[in-house]
Amino acid sequence: MINASPTHPLSALLADVTVRQQHGPAAVAVSMLTLDSRQATPGTAFFALRGAQTDGHQFIAKAVALGAAAVICEELPAERSSDTTYIQVADSAEAMALMAATFYGHPSRQLRLVGITGTNGKTTCVTLLHKLFRELGYHVGLLSTVQNQIDEQVIPATHTTPDAIRLNELLAQMVGAGCTHTFMEVSSHAVVQHRVTGLRFAGGVFTNLSHDHLDYHGTFDHYLKAKKGFFDVLGKKAFALTNADDKRGPVMLQNTAAARETYSLRGPATYRARLIENAVHGLHLEVEGREAQFRLIGVFNAYNLLAVYGAAVLLGEDATEVLTILSGLTSAPGRFEPILAEKSRITGIVDYAHTPDALENVLSTIADIRQPSQQVITVVGCGGNRDATKRPIMANLACQGSSRVVLTSDNPRFEDPNDILRQMQAGVQTPDLGKVLTIPDRREAIKTAVALAQPGDIVLVAGKGHETYQEIQGIRAEFDDRKVLQEMFDLLGK
Known part of the structure; x- marks a missing residue:
């Protein structure tokens, strides 16, 4: 359940949604969005989502009985209440994401939102970016597997990427708190399930790709396409920064409209680093001709640091200041x-x-x-x-x-x-x-x-x-x- 102060006419929330069929007036007032039928109340728009375990269409009648003002679904129920407006769409999850963005005033458009995706390194990268930009003097939001944060205020995380309603609510809270930047993990599930649909990203970063989540995606190719799907929808004003040393890295850039950037420890790239020492006390790297000591350990963290450095510079920060601050930062909890x-x-x-x-x-x-x-x-x-x-x-x-x-x-x-x-x-x-x-x-x-x-x-x-x-x-x-x-x-x- 998501409580919110704004109330919108359903017609306004449907501005970006392709409607297949509509039964009932579009002028009804919507004061809350939910995908949980148990939380429906008068003024609620209920989204019937098809999930891996349950089908939300089974709970439409329950939401209506509790007073739902509108139902957004892929399949219209045979019996419909005259007190509820029914909206049929091709994909309820996509419609929910687009409507949630509108409901909360498109908060991603008021932030410099950067998404990090890949099998490993997402949490470390977003955590480092959050710490870095706080040190640079900004008000910053964080959306990660470990926790969500608005500056130093901690909000427990239940998923790597929250559902689209919760996600837009959190982004709106970050805007309200004066945040200028937000760094978030983007899971493959989030891309496929439209949790990040409708968001405007300032940039996307790819870390690496290896064996994971095949229980959900079925094949490695589907997993790869899910990751690539994030970059495919980035806008022309965004950047797409990818790991050139991962053989799937260049694939992420194939169809993106964003500015194509790369980072590497081994070959030509927009941002390059050389590993001088990897020791128990930390990493010694040469980054873009500047030597720096870091508290993090391991070659994989050398890649994480370089990805963070590249993203920060692409966001307009001074390279020397970024390196100076990064050298003193620690990693995310539970990461080495x-x-x-x-x-x-x-x-x-x-x-x-x-x-x-x-x-x-x-x-x-x-x-x-x-x-x-x-x-x-x-x-x-x-x-x-x-x-x-x-x-x-x-x-x-x-x-x-x-x-x-x-x-x-x-x-x-x-x-x-x-x-x-x-x-x-x-x-x-x-x-x-x-x-x-x-x-x-x-x-x-x-x-x-x-x-x-x-x-x-x-x-x-x-x-x-x-x-x-x-x-x-x-x-x-x-x-x-x-x-x-x-x-x-x-x-x-x-």
């Missing part, structure tokens, strides 16, 4: 976040890596910075009700990059954790069987990994990162990898 055991000098690392590519990046980074005497002990699981094909791959990658591996539960959701673990175990090669333990209870798994660690070793806990819960059979129980890891260090006297 270190937790140190002072007594034993064991280094704990908590990371959101939940895809093969992300896990490989994290393990590769650890390999680059660790000493030969340091063991790497990895705790990893895979989420339930998600792409199952990556499970054996994740287990195999963990084995390749670790001295010991503890397979465990992530968010099993409605799946049996043991079924997920059996699928992961299938990826363990015979020579690696001796270094793998399987412990379904995630707390026990982390405790075991810490117990196995010797002074100076590295314990990686991968998969959940910033999350503060574990979802089992529809129930979210409190669970924070960072807190549990610290607790185990303290409990075991390490």
